[in-house]
Amino acid sequence: MAATIQNGMKVALRKHMKEILSCLTPEVIAKQSQAVTSRVLQNEAFRQAQRVSIYLSTSDELDTTAIIREMFRLEKMVFVPSYQGTKMKMVRLRDMQEYEGLPLTKWNIKQPDFKENREDAMTNGHGIDLFIVPGVAFTRRGDRLGHGMGYYDKYLKQHAEKYPHKKTTIMALALNEQIVSDEELPVEEHDVRLNCVVTENT
16 A cells, blocks of 8 residues: 555656656756766766766756767767667667667657667676666655656666676766655655766756
8 A cells, every 4th residue: 555655656746747847948958968967077986987878868858968979989888778668778889870870769769779789788797887867856865766667776676686796886867856855755665776866066
């Protein structure tokens, strides 16, 4: 029963966040994206990481394109999500040209074809050093509300089991408007906690 109530709170919070984010102008998102990009590039976990998983942003999320471009320039290994049904895997992109040429899904998100033969972080024997994850809402202490499909929570748990000795950092990028209080965001047992949430001001 408690879980059902919590899920109800999550559904309500997703709806509320969607309304808030739909009111933001492209200029506001671009300004915050620029500031967050700059903070990420200076972040020690980012600087140290060789293998980075990063989401490919939609128009109402912080724009990750500049971070991706910089990762290629720094010769980091870039892994991005590819989805099919309930499954998600992290596959490697080689360069910006490959990124630009990715097909768009029905949700208007760039995504590598799931069936393409690409290096897979779960099976390459190395895994991921830094996960940069998306979300709908976040708390300052590192709780995350996803889109409700559980892709990242499942994947992060599997990755931890596959690479138990690897010290992996989980980072989220958030618009100021996506930060909520601890009380507003119910946490369930399967939710994976973040190491840090990067916003325009922190």
